[in-house]
Amino acid sequence: MRRSVTALAVLVAAGCAAGAGPERLTGDGEHYSLTVTLSSASTGVVDAEIHVENGPAETVSLSAAMPHMGHAMPEISARPQGSGRFLAHGELFAMTGVWELAIRVEGETGGDTVTETITVRVPVGEQETS
Template sequence: MTRRRVYLVLPLLLITAVVAWLLRGGGGSPGPVELTGRGAHYAVTLALEPSTGPLEARVEVEPASPAEVSLFAVMPHMGHTTPEIAARDDGAGRYVARGELFTMTGAWEIGIRVQGAAGTEVIRINTLVGRGEEETP
């Protein structure tokens, strides 16, 4: 009896798992990632959820001297660039930027522009962008 139940329950569990996975979007939107990049003057750590639609990006700049930080993105394959989003100073070398960085899914290059006492540079970080959840059709 118990063995029969196992034969019944296991496939059912499997089917439920598959249905749940498919409903989530077959892999779903990517979770938050932490990306790092280093230029001649600065090193940055960028935390964001690489998805389309509005997002919040947290940038940590080293050395933590006051700087003007902004973000933009380029999709080289499509010849596409997005406007710069200015990041707000959150203290101690941390910056927060809110806005839309990616207009479509695919491979993007994020440019982090840091303008500080040591100089101005754009640090580039590559990422793969998935579909955002709150995206309007």
């Protein structure tokens, strides 16, 4: 019996931690292909690394919206790191649920906005209050 309880505790802990890691999104626009890696798909401040392919990008920004609730977050500008890599830091998601993350890219070959859907969870170690 004791082994079963220990095994269950390990499985529950693993399930809770499953959402704690980085979240990777990929998408294609008319001019650019993007890979976005978020430090986590959770509320609060997150870090985002954006890799842009298929042409030199000059600016990259991210914004999130929750259309079914009428929520939208302010746009966050990413800082260029060279070789098509950009970094952003800020609060993208104000609450848990399904969000649309829009990544806007401007460069020599034109502009693109790639939108991906993401499910946002409560950060590990925190409980959502109602």
